[in-house]
Amino acid sequence: MNTLWTVTAVLLGVASLLGTARLLMGPSILDRALSVDVLLASALTGLGAYAAFNRDPTILPTLLVLSLLGFVGSISISKFVARRPEEHLRPEETVHPATTEQGESRE
Amino acid sequence: MSELFVSVLDWIAILCILAGAMLSFVAAVGLIRFPDLLSRMHTAAKPQVLGMLLVLLGIGLRIMPVEETGVFDFGTLILVGLFQVITVPVAGHIAARVGYRTGRIRHDLVVTDELEDRLDARRQAERTRQNGGSAP
Numbered sequence: 001m002n003t004l005w006t007v008t009a010v011l012l013g014v015a016s017l018l019g020t021a022r023l024l025m026g027p028s029i030l031d032r033a034l035s036v037d038v039l040l041a042s043a044l045t046g047l048g049a050y051a052a053f054n055r056d057p058t059i060l061p062t063l064l065v066l067s068l069l070g071f072v073g074s075i076s077i078s079k080f081v082a083r084r085p086e087e088h089l090r091p092e093e094t095v096h097p098a099t100t101e102q103g104e105s106r107e
Numbered sequence: 108m109s110e111l112f113v114s115v116l117d118w119i120a121i122l123c124i125l126a127g128a129m130l131s132f133v134a135a136v137g138l139i140r141f142p143d144l145l146s147r148m149h150t151a152a153k154p155q156v157l158g159m160l161l162v163l164l165g166i167g168l169r170i171m172p173v174e175e176t177g178v179f180d181f182g183t184l185i186l187v188g189l190f191q192v193i194t195v196p197v198a199g200h201i202a203a204r205v206g207y208r209t210g211r212i213r214h215d216l217v218v219t220d221e222l223e224d225r226l227d228a229r230r231q232a233e234r235t236r237q238n239g240g241s242a243p
Contacts, residue, residue, distance in 0.1 A: 004121045011128040018135035022147075028211050030144055030202055034151050037198070038138055041154040042131045048162040049124050052169040057180040060166070063187045067159075071194035078198075078205045 008049050015042045033077040040070040113172045123165035130158035143213040144206045148199055155195045163188050 019042060022035040044066050051059050130153045137150030163184045170180055206212055207222065214220065 001117070001121060004125055008121075008125050008128040011125075011132040015128075015132040015135035018132075018139050022135075022138040028144065028206075030206050030211060031147065033202065034144070034147055035138055037155065038131075038134050038151045041134065041151075041158065045124075045127050045131050045154065045158060045162050048159075048166050049128065052120060052124055052162075052166045055169055055173050057170050057183075060180055060183040060187070064183060064190070067187055067190050067194070071190070071198055074198040075201055078201045081209060082205045 005049070005053055009046075012042050012046045012049070029077065029081055033074055037070055037074055040066060040073075116168045116172060120165040120168035123161045123168070127154065127158040127162040127165070130154040130161070134158075143216055144211055145203060146216070148203060152195060152199055156191060159191045160188055 016039060019035045019039045023032055023039070026032040026035060044063055047059055047063055047066070051057065051063075134150045134154045138147050141147045141150065167181060167184050214223075
């Protein structure tokens, strides 16, 4: 059983490393926000695994805080990007004029 | 509770948590390997919903044998699961929408694009209205 706990920890560690790599590479700000979400999911899983391993329910409220924090963070980044569409685009990103023409209009 | 029962619960719990960690790993690999924002979002949502629910189930099964009162902890677990299930689709929807609107979607990878058609139709209608309805 100890082996399985170790495997869990290693998987989460590698997942965090790969997520950090995408956080550093990510072409657009939305990719970075997405990789932060995945990192947060890894952190939630890790904290959960810690709680389960020690049979320790005291850190469960932390899971609640982290899950709500991830939601608020991802929404606010999206809204921040939506308000200023062009400024965060780098030259190598493809812009399709058909979709940017109307900006953030309602559909 | 008997030793055997606790042991069985422990095994189920560790398998659930292992599955959650594997989903997290798969999401990270998809984040690296997949070509554009929408397909990355597709894998990134797996550990956030299914993986999280599996991990919460594992925690519950691990804590249940040593729990006396049982009210607060399971309430927290259910709340975390509920919030994840409610908020992750909303956040994903908004992120995808903003990505589409600001032109960060690779249109050559999109098989069916119904929003594009509707936007075209609307643009056509607005152009017609601006020209006083005379031009086609």
